[in-house]
Amino acid sequence: MATAHGAAASRRGEGLPSHHLDDAFLMDYAAGNTTEAVSLLIATHLALCPMCRARFAEFESLGGAMLEDLSPTPLGQGALSAVLARLDSPDDGATIVGPDPLVIGEPANDEADSAPIPQPLRSYLGRATHELDWQPVIRGLEEFELDVVGAKTKLLRIQPGASMPQHTHEGSELTLVLDGSYDDEVGHFARGDVAVLDDDHDHRPIAGPGRDCVCLTVIDAPLRLTGRFGRFLNPFVKF
């Protein structure tokens, strides 16, 4: 239950996110202009952030107005009857949604202490994070790459207290914290917080104490049509 988790979150002393997506991202997503990878990150943030959900709804309303505002184009002959003829055919599309809530990290003894993976990310993973095939990167850091179109998309898992080598960013990148936290020059990032990093951002994140910091990271975030940024760095390590 959303409310049950909300209560659990407040018991853990978790608040709502404090680092949000800007209007440009929300509008691009509402207009349907983001890649699958960026859409995945934005939608997952929206699940964790009621403030951005409310702003996102404005951008969908804007879409409704833009649709309403278009001059109608006459339809081809028989369009209506073609559609009417199909109304009784079964919906071949789909079955109903994915697995029950999966948690991040080892299942905790106290259920209230585990962080559920929100949709739509949950459907992409299909299992709890501790069951994923994590690949070690450097000491204290592991990654799991997702099969997503449009950009390199990974989960990162950083051990509590681990500090990552200082590095800069040469492109642009979105990071969403799913569990645990980290601190860097910009501030403190915890569950639901989004970091947008680009250009020469000098960056030395340190994972918070107590629990693994698990993040979703999309590299080469905003540009769908060109790949001119070349190489990219995630917030934790050069690769």
Add this chain to the structure above:
Amino acid sequence: MISGHVKTSMSQTQTIDLGGVLVGRAMAPTALVAFQRRRDDEPAGLVRDDRVASNRGMVSTKPNVAPRGRAKWLDDLLVAVAGGDRSAFVELFDHFAPRVKSYLIRLGCDMSAAEEIGQEVMVTVWRRAETFDRRQASASTWMFTIARNKRIDMVRRERRPELDPTDPAMMPEPEITGEKAVQKRQETQTVVRAIAELPDEQKTLLQMAYYEDKPHSVIAAETGLPLGTVKSRLRLALNRLRKIVKED
């Protein structure tokens, strides 16, 4: 359910199986919504803004129906469609299908693709109408989300990860009752009028985003404007829209 944070009537979430990966595709607009109280019970006798209509090429298929009356009319139609009313579907089709076709053409579809995808959109509308919740969004906004998603599916052949309004992991809005949450929605006609009042450079920005499939980074690259300038224009446009919608 402890309270009404999550709208269960919007719970129709569809999943497709693509390469073994389940993808949640919530077909309805997001659960918690924007800033405008709905007022669809206002009388339909308001004078239509002809300046807006002529400037924006707006055509009402229902003459003599003022904007708010029209919004209620479209909402009512969609609700009736959810109940299996075919004549309501035909009316809804007459209003939206030609606009959906225009939308697809603006976004680069040729005539036959726009026709084909437009028909898919309308079939989907019939099948998903029960996920429409008039307290959350207008019929036009709901239609927009269906058309947008169908285009991404059929033209871009991509998945569109979306929020699942019934997701138990979703963080609820703090200190807002379900009742309050469901009273908010934006009236399409108000937003249409507000858009018409924007300066051209801000209007163009919205058109590039919504009609041309261009993310802000691409708009910046194509117009030669710094991304910061594009974003500040967007901010200006939004502030203006919010102000107009709020005053309405």
